[in-house]
Amino acid sequence: MRAVADRGWTDTVARLVHAAPAGPxxxxxxxxxxxxxxxxxxxxxxxxxxxxAPLLEIEDLCPGWDGLPRxxxxxxxxxxxxLAAGTTLRWTSWDWVRDRPGPERTLEPAAVVVLEGCxxxxxxxxxxxxxAIWVEASAGERERRLRGRADWPGYAPYRDGWRRxxxxxxxxxxxxxxxxxxxxx
Numbered sequence: 001m002r003a004v005a006d007r008g009w010t011d012t013v014a015r016l017v018h019a020a021p022a023g024p025x026x027x028x029x030x031x032x033x034x035x036x037x038x039x040x041x042x043x044x045x046x047x048x049x050x051x052x053a054p055l056l057e058i059e060d061l062c063p064g065w066d067g068l069p070r071x072x073x074x075x076x077x078x079x080x081x082x083l084a085a086g087t088t089l090r091w092t093s094w095d096w097v098r099d100r101p102g103p104e105r106t107l108e109p110a111a112v113v114v115l116e117g118c119x120x121x122x123x124x125x126x127x128x129x130x131x132a133i134w135v136e137a138s139a140g141e142r143e144r145r146l147r148g149r150a151d152w153p154g155y156a157p158y159r160d161g162w163r164r165x166x167x168x169x170x171x172x173x174x175x176x177x178x179x180x181x182x183x184x185x
Contacts, residue, residue: 009183010050013133016181017051017112020130025086028112029079029128033121034135035166037142039185043135044116051112058117061091064099065158068165072122075115080128083109118166123173134179141185 022028030053032044041057048055056079062071078091086109095102107113115125121132137145146152146159155162176182 010046013047013131013181013183014050017047017131020180022130023084023128025084025109026111027083027086027109028130029083029125030112030114030131030133031120031125031129032114032116032133032135033118033179034137034185035142035170036118036162037145038135038137039145039183040116040118040135043133043183043185044114047133048114051114053112053114054107054110055114055116056089056107058115058120059096060093060105062117062119063094063101064096065161066165067094068119068162068169071117071119072124072169075120076124076128079113079115080125083113084128089113118162119169121175121179122169123178126178131181132179134176134182135185136176136182137185 017028017030020028030047032040032047034040044055047053058071058075061074061078062068063074074091079089082089089107089109091105093102093105121129121134126132146155149155
């Protein structure tokens with residue numbers, strides 16, 4: 001299903017979330033995936049606010065610039081499986097400034113958790129995901145947005161490698177073809 005993120009889109013998607021199957025513990029994981037600069041963070045924040053749900057970001061558990069391929073397994077183990085079981089979500093954060101593991105983070109299970117970031121819609125998370133959203137924008141628009149970000153100078157040297165990793169994740173099954181909903185970013 002494709003949807004335009006126009007006025008009232010969060011109400012429509014909130015209805016889809018609540019109609020989606022819950023996990024064994026009655027919780028729902030909503031993933032918001034897409035390429036860098038597509039608008040994932042904005043859409044995920046708007047949806048989490050509408051749902052009153054915690055928002056977790058893939059970048060918080062991605063182990064460095066070369067770690068994106070490991071994200072789906074880390075997210076499944078630390079976020080998806082515990083949420084499905086109704087237990088505390090627990091993962092090791094990443095300290096991007098020092099380029100090393102950061103402190104352990106925890107979150108008590110909530111009725112709905114929104115997980116945003118590249119790789120959140122990967123097949124590894126599908127069994128514990130209630131609703132998978134893909135956010136889409138043209139390559140030119142994504143690049144314009146990335147270059148306009150305050151963190152662009154720090155991100156620019158890693159852009160090509162990150163782009164290859166996110167494209168490989170999309171090819172391996174976390175792309176719009178698997179999403180329950182495709183949103184314009």
